[in-house]
Amino acid sequence: MTRLIFLGPPGAGKGTQAQTLSEFCKIPHISTGEILRQSMKEQTPLGIKAQSYVDSGELVPDQLVQDLVQERLNQPDAKSGWILDGFPRKVTQAVYLGKLLDKISQGGERVVNLDVPDEVVITRLLGRGRKDDSEEVIRRRLEVYRAETAPLIDYYGDRHKLLTVNGNQSQEEVTTALKQVISV
Ligand code: AP5
16 A cells, blocks of 8 residues: 655655656545645635635645645545645644544555755746746745754654655656655
C-alpha cells in the first residue's frame, strides 16, 4: 500500500512528481493547493474563504484544509493508497493527520522531502507564472515555508518516516529516485 506525503518548498516539484507517481502507482494525487484553486475558480464557500490567503501566499486556516482532507481521504479511491501534496504544512496539521489516519486505519505513511535550493525554486516559479507566482508572493510563500513547514522535516525525521530526495535534478531523474524510494 503506497501512502506518501510530499514535503518541500514551493516549486520543489511536489505537484509534478505526485502526478507522475499517481499515474504509475494508480493511486489518487491529493493536492490541497489544487483543490483550493478549483474551489476558488468555482467560487464555492471554501474557495471564497480561502481566496485572500492563497493570493497573498499565506496558509489558509487549519480547519478549512483539515476538513477537505478528511473528506477526500474518506472517498473510496483513497482506500487503495494516495499521495498527499501540500498537506500537512505545519505541525498542527501533521498532528491532526496522524490522528485521522489512525482513526480511518490508513497508517504506514511515508514522507518524502524534495530538497531544492531557494534560488532554483524562485527561477522555476517565475517561469511558470501561476496567479500566486509573482516575485513578492513567492518570497512570502518561502518565508511561510521556512517558518511553518520546514519544521515538519524534523517532526517526521524524529518519527522515522522521512526520506529525502534531491529535487534539483531533471524531472526524470527525480522520478527515478522516487520510484527507488517507494520500492524499498
Ligand atoms: P500549493 O499549490 O501546494 O503550492 P506550493 O506548495 O507553493 O507548491 P507549488 O505548486 O508552487 O510547487 P510544487 O512543489 O508543487 O512544484 P510544481 O511541481 O508545481 O499551495 C498554494 C497555496 O494554497 C498556499 O500558498 C496556501 O495559501 C494554500 N494551501 C495549500 N495547502 C495548504 C495547507 N495544507 N494549509 C494551508 N494552506 C494551504 O513545479 C513548479 C514548477 O517547476 C513547474 O513549472 C514545473 O514544471 C517545474 N519543475 C518541476 N520539477 C522540475 C525539475 N526537476 N526541473 C525543472 N523544473 C521543474
